Amino acid sequence: MSVTVRVPAKVNVQLAVGAARPDGYHDLANVFLAVGLYDEVTVTAADGLRVTCAGPDAEQVPLDRTNLAARAALLLAERYGRDADVHLHIAKDIPVAGGMAGGSADGAGALLACDALWGTGASREELLDICAELGSDVPFSLVGGAALGTGRGERLTELEVGGAFHWVFAMASRGLSTPAVFREFDRLGEGREIPEPVASRELLDALAKGDADALAATVSNDLQPAALSLFPELADTLAAGRAAGAPVSLVSGSGPTTAFLARDAEAAEGIAGALRASGTCRMVRTAAGPVPGATVV
Ligand SMILES: C[C@](O)(CO)[C@H](O)COP(=O)(O)OP(=O)(O)OC[C@H]1O[C@@H](n2ccc(N)nc2=O)[C@H](O)[C@@H]1O
Numbered sequence: 001m002s003v004t005v006r007v008p009a010k011v012n013v014q015l016a017v018g019a020a021r022p023d024g025y026h027d028l029a030n031v032f033l034a035v036g037l038y039d040e041v042t043v044t045a046a047d048g049l050r051v052t053c054a055g056p057d058a059e060q061v062p063l064d065r066t067n068l069a070a071r072a073a074l075l076l077a078e079r080y081g082r083d084a085d086v087h088l089h090i091a092k093d094i095p096v097a098g099g100m101a102g103g104s105a106d107g108a109g110a111l112l113a114c115d116a117l118w119g120t121g122a123s124r125e126e127l128l129d130i131c132a133e134l135g136s137d138v139p140f141s142l143v144g145g146a147a148l149g150t151g152r153g154e155r156l157t158e159l160e161v162g163g164a165f166h167w168v169f170a171m172a173s174r175g176l177s178t179p180a181v182f183r184e185f186d187r188l189g190e191g192r193e194i195p196e197p198v199a200s201r202e203l204l205d206a207l208a209k210g211d212a213d214a215l216a217a218t219v220s221n222d223l224q225p226a227a228l229s230l231f232p233e234l235a236d237t238l239a240a241g242r243a244a245g246a247p248v249s250l251v252s253g254s255g256p257t258t259a260f261l262a263r264d265a266e267a268a269e270g271i272a273g274a275l276r277a278s279g280t281c282r283m284v285r286t287a288a289g290p291v292p293g294a295t296v297v
Pocket residue numbers: 012015024025026027028030099101104134135136137138151152153178179182253254
């Protein structure tokens with residue numbers, strides 16, 4: 001028997017970052033939006049734990065027990081006193097190390113799939129607890145839609161969204177390490193007072209109204225200067241998207257994927273075409289959000 005779970009990528013429409021905490025993490029006001037680019041995780045009973053992966057970036061994905069899908073299966077098995085004897089197959093479409101929570105999606109997907117395969121009867125709260133143990137972005141991959149993440153991003157409040165937002169994503173020629181980007185944020189902020197991270201009222205209103213122009217006026221990412229400092233060529237991609245008429249461009253999360261908000265699906269295709277022609281990125285995709293989180297298919 002097999003269970004397949006489909007899990008979306010995310011874009012951060014606001015990422016406010018506080019000062020480094022004693023544990024090395026940063027408090028965030030992290031407004032997540034799930035968008036329609038998906039990984040699929042299929043779990044099948046097997047003799048031992050095995051991970052395989054297919055897709056454009058598959059060779060960059062670790063297939064050992066550090067893979068977030070494997071870690072999710074092992075954590076759930078441990079809680080329910082059983083062996084994680086499963087084959088986990090990841091059909092990967094979310095860019096790897098792109099700031100779109102691809103690994104987190106696979107963690108949430110494997111957790112939900114193993115839970116269904118094993119019939120553990122775990123509550124939503126238990127699953128969300130395991131997600132938070134796997135990583136700061138993993139609870140949102142399970143929940144999807146739109147949500148405000150506080151703490152290190154793992155404590156979620158679901159948000160109302162009044163319509164679909166159309167996005168263009170430009171994938172870069174190489175990845176960026178999330179810890180390295182947070183370290184660069186700390187370095188750039190040395191000697192400066194870092195304010196407490198707070199969600200923007202105007203941004204939450206724009207989401208609630210489904211108003212793309214109002215959202216474009218309020219999106220922000222405190223990690224963007226750090227991502228640009230480590231990967232200066234991203235400025236060319238951001239400029240190419242704006243020149244193509246995108247009302248706003250930003251780095252997605254810790255980058256290096258760049259995100260461009262469009263007024264509608266047709267405008268998104270136009271911006272995508274111009275970005276492809278610009279030669280400033282490796283691949284261009286369009287996707288709308290919000291979409292549901294991890295779902296058994
Ligand atoms: C940049 C974002 O993608 C925005 O959604 C997330 O904050 C990162 O979430 P993630 O990849 O799930 O991150 P985790 O696996 O929890 O942490 C990886 C590393 O990122 C840094 N990290 C992450 C989250 C956070 N609130 N503060 C941090 O400083 C820490 O160095 C940590 O060791």
